[in-house]
Amino acid sequence: MKLSNLLANIEYTVINDGNPEITDIIYDSRKVTDGTAFVCLKGYTSDGHKYAQSAVEKGAAALIISDNLSFDVPKNVAVIKVENTRKALAYISAEFFGRPAEKLKTIAITGTKGKTTTTAMIASILECAGIKTGTIGTLGILYDGKVVKTDNTTPESYEIQKAMHDMLECGCKAMVIEASSIGLKHYRLADITFDVGIFTNFSHDHIGGVEHKDMAEYLYCKSLLFGQCRHSAGNIDDEKFTEITKLAVEKPVTFGFSNKADFVASDEHLLFENGFIGVHFELSGKKKLSLDVNIPGKFNVYNALAAISAVSFFDIPDKAIVEGLHKAKVKGRVEPVPVPGNYSLIIDYAHNALSMENVLSTLRLYKPNRLITMFGAGGNRPKVRRYEMGETSGRLSDLSVITEDNSRFEDVMDIIEDIKTGLAKTDGKYVVVPNRKDAIRYCMENAQDGDIIVLAGKGHEDYQEIKGVKYHMDERELVADIIKEMNEKSK
Structure with a gap:
């Protein structure tokens, strides 16, 4: 694409004239190749302007700058000066990828x-309505069964535009993104x-350091989203x-427990039966539905209301909302991982x-036969983290099953001893099973009716790091293997 089209x-201001054909947009000088445009981003610890000369030497056809450069740029390299290179990156990336947001919900x-x-709730509802959906957020870029890992909850603008382009290429019709204040x-x-x-909600977070200087800035940055949305909804x-x-460009749709809301929740209560752990609530206002949410905790009623409000601007059948949640x-x-029993x-x-406290306290409310935590x-x-987790x-657990995590360059048994130091401050029962798959098997083989078993620590990670090497390990696959082994033994 011609540089002039990217700048539309x-x-x-033109510093070095030229209108080269641009093969890609790069903001990491190490990735520059012939014909690319290098955008000099100013970060917390580094300044892309310092690497502009290196980018030219590697074949950059254009430089996008906001500050003056300290070297003479060859005449065959276009130089464009803008007020803010981060903002410019967003605009030229949108052009480069064909403005994909205009072709998606x-x-x-x-x-x-x-x-x-x-x-996740919105994506589930849209998928149940037959609308193929991609998501961008804390868990990375997810679409068409693929997962692209990202460094930030809201990635750099180039990654967002590329992701939407790739989503369109594989047939997605919608995209849902987490818009962080940063x-x-x-x-x-x-x-x-x-x-x-x-x-969704607002509370104290992300203040200080390289994030926000105070709560006022944090709130203001979040509010910016609503100036670039056709419709909006809020708690x-x-x-x-x-x-x-x-x-907001128009009056927002509202949700909550207040009768003043457009979508009102009531009669919320926890559900725990036949392996299903979630929450039920009745919806009134703009829609009347009886809903079961497949994620534990009454606070997830708010998240469900947010999801319902979001899809209310599209032609989504009630059946898809019920099924999606x-x-x-x-x-x-x-x-939740499906298991027999x-x-x-x-x-x-x-x-x-802290995260363990939140999860286990939430699950305690379901009054399980036993709450078993493997971690x-x-x-x-820091060793103090181990002491605190053990305590x-x-x-909060009826039984702790202590095992390995990412041991990195430490001995697993030394780490386990530190965890036991924290456990010793309580009267909680525990067993030690050093191998993680064996620990999961122990939990499953000794499970009783009504138990809730939590495999804590790995979550979405699909690896285990030992002595500098990351080995593939997905707990969902381990559970499936164990179920298969148990079925074969019972034949």
Whole structure:
């Protein structure tokens, strides 16, 4: 694509004239090849302008800059100066990939908590309605059975535009993205007009360091989303609802437990039967439905309401909403795994005391026969984390099964001893099974009716790191292998 076409929607000054054919857009100088445009991004610790000369030497056909350069650029390399290179990257990436957002149903979700779960719920509903959907967020870029790992909840604008292009190529009709405050602050979502923007909730987070200077900036950055959405919906029960959605181009649809909401939840209660762990609620207002959500915790009623509000702007049948919420799950986040028998098996990413406390406290509310937690701890990490995890599991679990995690360059048994130090502060029962697959097998073979078993620590990860090597290990596959082995033994 010609450089002039990439620049169609941005203001710029020409420093070195030229209109080369651009083969790709690069913002990491190590990836520059002949014919690419190098965008000089200014980050927290590095400045792309310092690598502009290296990019030219590697064959860059154009440089996009915001600061003056310290070297003489050859006349055959176009140089374009803009006010903000991050914003420019978003605009030229959209052009480079053919403005894919205009060809998809697009939904963006912002809020302190619930973005990942709400994204999964929306995708599940849309898929049940026959709308092939891709998602972008904490778990990476997911579409057509593929998973592309990302460094940030909201990736760089180039990655977002490329992902939407690739989604279209494989037949997707919709895209749901987690819009983080940092992503909005740094223009990663610029030049996209979303069909729907969703606000989940607001609380203290991401303040200080390289994130937001204060709560006012944090809130303002989240509010930016609603100035680039055709429609919007938000949690009316949250005290920051009005302030967050003040830029909305039309009056937002509302959801919550308040009778003032457009979508109202009531009669919420926990469900735990035949291996199903979730929450039930009645929906009234714009729709009247009786709903079961396949993710534990009453707080997930809010996430379900957000998902229902999001799809309300499309022609989605009620049947798809009911089925989608009943099927919805988030990989590695209180994720149910089908097992034979009348007990429940859950995979969760909880890998510190706080996340473990949240998960186990939520599951305790279901009053299981026993709550069994299998976990390890990462090597070459602070020992205090191990003590705290051991103490938390000992306090909240009926049985802790201690095993390996990413031991890295430490001995597994040394890590387990540290975990036992924390367990010793409680009267919690525990067993030690050092091999993780053997530990899962122990849990499954000794499961009783009504038990909830939590495999904690790995979640969405599909590897185990030992002495600098990452070995493939997906707990879902291990569970399937164990079920197969148990079936063969019983023949």
